[in-house]
Every structure is written in C-alpha cells, then in structure tokens.
Amino acid sequence: MEVLGALSRVPGWLAERQRRATEPDGGQFAIRAKSVQGAETKTSATRPTRAFALPVLLARRTFMIALETNDHPRASGSAASFVRRNGSYGIDAPYLLLVPATLALLNLFNGLRSGAVIPLIAAALIVACMGLGWHASQRGKFVVWSELLDQLDLRGDERILDLGCGGAVLLLAAQRLTTGRAVGVDLWRRADQSGASLAATERNAAAEGVSGRVELHTADMTALPFDDSSFDVVLSNIAIHNVKGVAGRHQVIDEAARVLRPGGRLLLADLAGASQYVARLTELGFVNVERRSLGWRMWWSGPWLATRLVSATKRDE
Numbered sequence: 001m002e003v004l005g006a007l008s009r010v011p012g013w014l015a016e017r018q019r020r021a022t023e024p025d026g027g028q029f030a031i032r033a034k035s036v037q038g039a040e041t042k043t044s045a046t047r048p049t050r051a052f053a054l055p056v057l058l059a060r061r062t063f064m065i066a067l068e069t070n071d072h073p074r075a076s077g078s079a080a081s082f083v084r085r086n087g088s089y090g091i092d093a094p095y096l097l098l099v100p101a102t103l104a105l106l107n108l109f110n111g112l113r114s115g116a117v118i119p120l121i122a123a124a125l126i127v128a129c130m131g132l133g134w135h136a137s138q139r140g141k142f143v144v145w146s147e148l149l150d151q152l153d154l155r156g157d158e159r160i161l162d163l164g165c166g167g168a169v170l171l172l173a174a175q176r177l178t179t180g181r182a183v184g185v186d187l188w189r190r191a192d193q194s195g196a197s198l199a200a201t202e203r204n205a206a207a208e209g210v211s212g213r214v215e216l217h218t219a220d221m222t223a224l225p226f227d228d229s230s231f232d233v234v235l236s237n238i239a240i241h242n243v244k245g246v247a248g249r250h251q252v253i254d255e256a257a258r259v260l261r262p263g264g265r266l267l268l269a270d271l272a273g274a275s276q277y278v279a280r281l282t283e284l285g286f287v288n289v290e291r292r293s294l295g296w297r298m299w300w301s302g303p304w305l306a307t308r309l310v311s312a313t314k315r316d317e
Contacts, residue, residue, distance in 0.1 A: 087204030089168045090194035092137040100126050129301040140297030145169045148267060149176055156180055158232035161259060163221045164239025166193045167201040174210035183215045192242060222251040229261040241272045249273055253280045262317045269294060274308040286312040
C-alpha cells in the first residue's frame with residue numbers, strides 16, 4: 001500500500017513542475033535565447049532533451065519517494081533498526097543487472113540519436129525497475145525479514161537454520177538470540193550474491209556483534225550435515241529456486257523437514273516454486289501451511305518478479 005501511496009504523489013509533483021514551466025520567470029524546460037534584434041525570447045528545448053528529461057525525472061522521483069516512505073518503517077520490536085547495517089552484504093544476483101542496464105543504454109542511445117520519445121521512456125522505466133531491484137537487495141529484505149523474525153516471538157535460546165544464507169537474514173536472526181545459535185549453510189556462489197564467502201560472512205557477524213551466536217557451514221541444501229530434529233526454526237531467503245529440478249527442490253524441503261523439531265516453524269521466501277513448496281509440505285504432514293506475497297519491498301524489478309513466503313509448522317509427534 002505504501003508504494004501505491006508513493007505513486008499517487010507523482011501526478012501532483014508533475015503538475016507542479018508543469019505550473020513552474022509556464023511561469024514568466026520559471027520553466028525547467030525553457031531556455032532564454034537572444035533574437036537577431038537583441039530582444040530576449042523564450043524557446044523550447046530540443047525535442048530529445050525534453051523527451052528524455054521528463055521520464056528520467058519521473059522514474060527518479062518515483063523511486064526517491066519510495067525510499068522516503070521506507071525511512072519510516074512500522075516500529076515493531078527491533079524492525080526499526082534495519083536501516084543502518086554495519087556489515088557489507090553485496091548485491092543479489094549482480095550479473096543479472098547487466099541485462100537491464102544494457103537495454104537501458106541501448107534505448108537511451110537510440111532515443112537521443114533519433115529524437116524518438118518511446119525509447120527514452122523505455123530507458124527511464126528500465127532504470128526505475130532496476131531501482132526497485134536495488135532497493136529490495138539493499139533495504140527491502142532487511143525490513144521484511146526484521147518484521148518476520150519479530151513475528152516469531154523468539155525466546156532467544158532457539159537454534160535457527162538459514163538455508164543458502166548469504167549472511168543478511170542469518171545475522172538478523174542472530175541479533176534476536178541470547179543463548180541460542182544461528183546456523184548458516186551456503187555454497188557461497190558469487191553469481192547469487194556479490195562478494196559471497198564464508199570469510200565475508202564472518203566479518204559481517206563481527207561487525208554486527210553476533211560472532212558468538214553464529215555458526216557457518218559450506219554445504220549443499222539437499223544434503224544437510226545435521227542430525228534429525230536439531231533446529232527450532234528453518235529459514236530461507238531467495239535460495240531454493242537455484243536448486244535445479246523439481247526433485248532437487250523437493251529434496252531441500254525434505255531435508256528442512258528432517259532437521260526441524262516437532263512444533264518447529266519454517267519460513268521459505270522465494271521468487272518461484274511456492275506452490276511446489278506448499279504441496280510438498282502438505283504431503284509431509286506440516287500444519288498451518290500458508291503462502292503469501294511479501295509486498296513491494298521485495299519486488300525484484302516489479303510485481304512480475306515478486307517474493308512469496310511459504311510458512312508452516314511441523315506437526316507435534
């Protein structure tokens with residue numbers, strides 16, 4: 001709802017810019033030029049410059065309004081502490097940014113060269129989509145997972161497992177523990193997250209002041225190196241879809257179910273496969289199996305690439 005409110009403010013901003021443009025001494029898109037007789041007149045800016053400026057300013061303003069809204073999150077527990085992170089968490093799927101960046105540059109070049117408006121608008125929209133993805137990677141996931149972890153109402157002595165951890169969610173969980181342990185499993189692939197490594201996550205744990213509550217493993221999610229029923233909570237953020245094939249992803253769900261204690265809770269956030277996870281967990285006898293969207297803060301370019309959460313509880317024996 002917040003992003004809709006942000007977007008609703010854009011037309012008013014555009015109207016204000018248009019009003020200023022028509023004022024005698026104003027005008028973002030008007031320039032003064034001397035006539036042959038020396039009189040000062042106003043003339044419109046060139047078509048490519050004007051056509052490019054408006055969509056770029058629109059994309060920039062929309063994104064900045066969203067960020068301004070995000071500066072004031074709901075104050076639920078420790079969720080308000082998300083803004084300032086002490087660690088360095090890289091960029092999610094950094095190589096995928098090359099595709100939209102290339103398209104934006106091509107459209108920009110084409111629009112400026114030809115004077116056509118549509119390529120310039122397309123470039124601005126692509127940049128806006130990239131901005132949403134950047135926001136999700138750098139801020140949105142911290143807001144969302146802070147709220148999800150607070151909703152678990154942890155005691156502080158739990159053992160929490162993060163599948164394909166990368167570090168961000170794992171350390172948020174560790175900050176909510178006292179005598180408990182946050183355990184992360186990953187293959188540390190930089191194609192999934194820039195700068196991903198066990199050593200980098202250890203440095204981030206030290207920066208966040210949770211080194212004594214964090215344990216890291218290099219291991220495959222489909223073959224977890226842990227005993228049965230050894231965790232109170234199992235988490236995963238944008239990771240399971242990287243496992244190839246339905247059978248492989250089912251194996252991850254089976255492993256998560258194996259290491260989760262009876263009564264333990266499962267939270268799986270992903271871009272795809274949510275319906276598969278729901279079906280598998282139902283087959284395994286989990287209760288309170290639910291699926292829902294995590295909202296605009298975790299749009300990886302737009303609603304067409306939204307993050308969905310599957311939550312469930314392992315049945316008590």
